[in-house]
Amino acid sequence: MEKWKIDRINELARKKKTVGLTEAEMQEQAVLRREYIDGFKENLASILENTVIQQPDGTKTPLKKKKPN
Numbered sequence: 001m002e003k004w005k006i007d008r009i010n011e012l013a014r015k016k017k018t019v020g021l022t023e024a025e026m027q028e029q030a031v032l033r034r035e036y037i038d039g040f041k042e043n044l045a046s047i048l049e050n051t052v053i054q055q056p057d058g059t060k061t062p063l064k065k066k067k068p069n
Contacts, residue, residue, distance in 0.1 A: 001039050005032055
């Protein structure tokens with residue numbers, strides 16, 4: 001995500017705490033937050049896909065997705 005978008009998210013958060021947001025600003029904030037969260041999740045998934053666990057005997061095994069209950 002571009003730095004200016006993160007700056008805009010922070011600017012809108014500060015404005016919300018002080019004077020409040022217009023309807024258009026609330027929608028913009030929601031869109032920017034969703035983009036930020038989606039990017040964060042994508043980055044985290046990428047990191048976890050490339051993570052391995054090294055056992056005491058030296059073997060390495062990749063992480064596996066946990067089965068839902």
